[in-house]
Amino acid sequence: MPELPEVETIARDLKVAGLVGKTVTCGRVYWARSIAEPSPATFCRQVEHKKVAAVRRRGKFLVLDFTDGDGLLMHLRMSGRLHLVPADQERLGHEHVVLAFKGGSELRLHDTRKFGRVYLLRDPERILGRLGPEPLEPGFTAQLLASMLKKKNRLIKPLLLDQTFVAGLGNIYTDEALWEAHIHPLRGSRTISGAEAKALHRAIRVVLERGLKNLGTSLGTGKANFYSVGRRRGRNIDQLKVFRRTGLPCPRCRTAIERIIVGQRSTHVCAECQR
DNA sequence: GTCTATGTTTGCGG
DNA sequence: TCCGCAAACATAGA
Numbered sequence: 001m002p003e004l005p006e007v008e009t010i011a012r013d014l015k016v017a018g019l020v021g022k023t024v025t026c027g028r029v030y031w032a033r034s035i036a037e038p039s040p041a042t043f044c045r046q047v048e049h050k051k052v053a054a055v056r057r058r059g060k061f062l063v064l065d066f067t068d069g070d071g072l073l074m075h076l077r078m079s080g081r082l083h084l085v086p087a088d089q090e091r092l093g094h095e096h097v098v099l100a101f102k103g104g105s106e107l108r109l110h111d112t113r114k115f116g117r118v119y120l121l122r123d124p125e126r127i128l129g130r131l132g133p134e135p136l137e138p139g140f141t142a143q144l145l146a147s148m149l150k151k152k153n154r155l156i157k158p159l160l161l162d163q164t165f166v167a168g169l170g171n172i173y174t175d176e177a178l179w180e181a182h183i184h185p186l187r188g189s190r191t192i193s194g195a196e197a198k199a200l201h202r203a204i205r206v207v208l209e210r211g212l213k214n215l216g217t218s219l220g221t222g223k224a225n226f227y228s229v230g231r232r233r234g235r236n237i238d239q240l241k242v243f244r245r246t247g248l249p250c251p252r253c254r255t256a257i258e259r260i261i262v263g264q265r266s267t268h269v270c271a272e273c274q275r
Numbered sequence: 276g277t278c279t280a281t282g283t284t285t286g287c288g289g
Numbered sequence: 290t291c292c293g294c295a296a297a298c299a300t301a302g303a
Contacts, residue, residue: 001282033297060283077283079299094299113298115283154291163284171282219282222301226282243282264293266281 001219001226002076003060004135004168005211006234010082011057013229014107017084019064022101023051031096034109036117043120047072047099059131059167063124071124072099074109079224080116083108112224131167135204140166146197149189156192157185158263160204169204172217172243175268176207179242179250184274185262211236219244242268 002010027047029040038046050066057063062082064072074080083095087104097109097118109116119127133140145166152159159165160174169177178185180203183196192200211217216234218226227233241251245268246259255272 078281112300115297220301224300
């Protein structure tokens with residue numbers, strides 16, 4: 001669920017909540033597989049006494065940089081959420097990893113489906129370095145995107161979902177960006193013209209910025225839904241043009257939105273205005 | 276109760 | 290290189 005705007009919202013919330021500067025007193029792991037690296041025991045030993053130097057996002061990873069250069073990466077996958085609560089608050093059933101801080105607060109990974117992963121690394125770039133460019137950074141230009149598209153021969157939708165191609169796009173914002181750019185998700189990346197690449201570049205930025213402005217997209221009311229740190233829901237659902245709007249009229253041409261499967265992923269498209 | 280789908284990623288085989 | 294499939298899980302909705 002959490003894509004770039006959602007993870008960025010969480011990172012900002014954690015910063016506002018004062019996480020930067022806090023010192024870890026201890027780490028606790030209640031579901032071993034939530035820790036990707038190192039082992040849970042080593043994780044707990046190694047994370048102790050570290051001081052948070054920065055909180056940031058890279059792709060869909062939330063990153064805590066420590067003052068000693070180590071980095072804690074969290075990937076929320078489908079259903080991960082973060083809770084920042086007083087240490088004396090009772091732990092919930094799905095809170096699988098806990099970082100306790102000096103001063104009495106705790107950061108907890110709540111993850112019903114248990115797909116989320118935490119890494120504690122000497123060199124965070126070992127993982128983050130695999131990611132493609134950040135779509136909202138200045139270095140990601142229309143020209144760059146156009147040349148990247150030419151170098152690949154893949155369907156555009158799965159390509160945009162590929163985190164080594166561009167970092168941070170998931171199913172929601174990919175469908176939205178393709179609609180915005182008038183591009184059909186089944187198009188081959190090489191068939192996309194320079195003008196279309198430019199439109200796609202703009203569309204990606206428009207939908208991500210809008211998601212960010214609205215503090216993310218929260219869909220249903222379920223446990224796997226997106227909530228930021230303070231249990232706050234995003235309100236971007238009101239801005240979605242095609243995602244999960246099967247059968248509803250396209251906001252541009254009134255044609256019914258179709259749901260198709262592309263690259264094993266549910267995909268929403270207006271067959272009339274996406275070519 | 277049963278069945279299907281799910282917003283992510285990785286690894287395997289063709 | 291690229292594609293399709295399965296798996297890691299729990300829950301909501303039909």
